Amino acid sequence: HATLREIRKTPEGILTAQRAFEDFVTSHDFRLPREIVYTGCGSSHFLSQPLAMATTRLGGRGLSAPCSELLYSREWYPIGNPELLVAISRSGETTEAVKALNTLDVPRFALTAYESTLSREADHALIVPAHEESVVMTHSFTAFYFAFLQLLLHSYGWETYDAELVSSLTKEVLRSEDYIREIVSDFDFRNVIFLGSGILYPVALEAMLKMKEMALFWSEAYQTFEVRHGFKSIADEGTLVVLLVDEPLDWHEKLTEEFQGQKARVLTVGRRDTGADYFIEVPELSPPTNVVLYLPVIQLLAYYKAVGRGLNPDRPRFLSKVVKW
Ligand code: F1P
Structure with a gap:
């Protein structure tokens, strides 16, 4: 593709x-x-x-x-x-x-x-x-x-x-491709929630859109800790929660446990594991540049979900490359 x-x-x-x-x-x-x-x-x-x-x-x-x-x-x-x-x-x-x-x-x-x-x-x-x-x-x-x-x-x-350094760091992140494919085949999640704070919140929004566009799949995105205020009720054993973290806090660990208590599975993408079911390490790069290291991960996740669902992510139904009015 x-x-x-x-x-x-x-x-x-x-x-x-x-x-x-x-x-x-x-x-x-x-x-x-x-x-x-x-x-x-x-x-x-x-x-x-x-x-x-x-x-x-x-x-x-x-x-x-x-x-x-x-x-x-x-x-x-x-x-x-x-x-x-x-x-x-x-x-x-x-x-x-x-x-x-x-x-x-x-x-x-x-x-x-x-x-x-x-x-x-x-x-x-x-x-x-x-x-x-x-x-x-x-x-x-x-x-x-x-x-x-x-x-x-x-x-x-x-x-x-x-740029050479940033480019080589994105190469490192792309090495997680096989692991991402394994996550998708290991866990046939029914819905997905992307969480990010600060500059990672728009990355979570883009991830939510990628899932909808490529995999025609229901997805949500919230500012990380905001999800506890009502939204988390939808997470259960069919849910994958993708936690995008740049500055790890003990709150991220508590949130991971909270979702696991609801039987959801958590994928942490960041510098340190938060006790999640799946973990993808992102090399250290200070914000706001670090954004470029998270994007390939969430794009690959949407890609493999699409392929797993038998869809062609290049040509999603009902969408066109340029929207004219
Ligand atoms: C904007 C856009 C894309 C989307 C889809 C429809 O296109 O909304 O983001 O993936 O292809 O068009 P553009 O203005 O960036 O060309």
């Missing part, structure tokens, strides 16, 4: 992203401002969230909203006085993303894989050619994230990351 090949291209995608970032900064005398609104649709929206969070964490102020919300309901969001609107779209042709460019009266920036309507209509464009055949976004998500993060670091006067 193209989807699997593309997930396996994550390390290469990081290097493609680095080249795109370097080409951009050598050919443009441009620095990102502090107040930025990010927008996109679907996976591109879930990518806009960690970018907005990274902007805030690095000393600016980032807000994210889906394109349709900027188009039709923006008066409900604390948009403030942004200095830039960043529209993200892999294809650069999604109708809502192109239209969203004109929602705010500020300079517009496109983050996309192609010279496209979006890149042409924006004032600036960072084109990261991590091209994909599959309907679903996989390695392009990580590549876009890394390229833009480098641009944020560069713009705000921080040191950028060593």
Whole structure:
């Protein structure tokens, strides 16, 4: 499947992203401002969230909203006085993303894989050619994230990351592929809950979407400890809880035990096991860059669930690669 090949291209995608970032900064005398609104649709929206969070964490102020919300309901969001609107779209042709460019009266920036309507209509464009055949976004998500993060670091006067190192760390994470396939064949879960906190919450949301897109499978995502407040009632012996952890706390161990007490099985993805049924170790890399190490894991999980269900993750039913209206 193209989807699997593309997930396996994550390390290469990081290097493609680095080249795109370097080409951009050598050919443009441009620095990102502090107040930025990010927008996109679907996976591109879930990518806009960690970018907005990274902007805030690095000393600016980032807000994210889906394109349709900027188009039709923006008066409900604390948009403030942004200095830039960043529209993200892999294809650069999604109708809502192109239209969203004109929602705010500020300079517009496109983050996309192609010279496209979006890149042409924006004032600036960072084109990261991590091209994909599959309907679903996989390695392009990580590549876009890394390229833009480098641009944020560069713009705000921080040191950028060593792309070779980050790329090799994603290779390490991809070595868990066989283990992920085993988890899926060992436990035929009926539903799945993804949990993440801070910058890992949008990763949990993207994981939830990947499961729905590739495996046509019911999935949920919550901010890690929020799940205890009512939502956990749905977890039982048919449930896989995927706990994405960067800063391990004893609360994560308590949460793992709590779900196991409900007979659910827990898969912890992080630096340290929390006493889970399954554990995938992620190498140490500080946030916000660590996001790129979690994505291939959750993409592979959705991929193998799809294959286990006899589905073709490249061409999910009812979905198209570019949503036009
Ligand atoms: C956005 C998007 C994808 C999704 C599906 C439909 O596309 O929502 O995230 O996986 O393929 O389109 P784009 O604007 O990033 O091209």
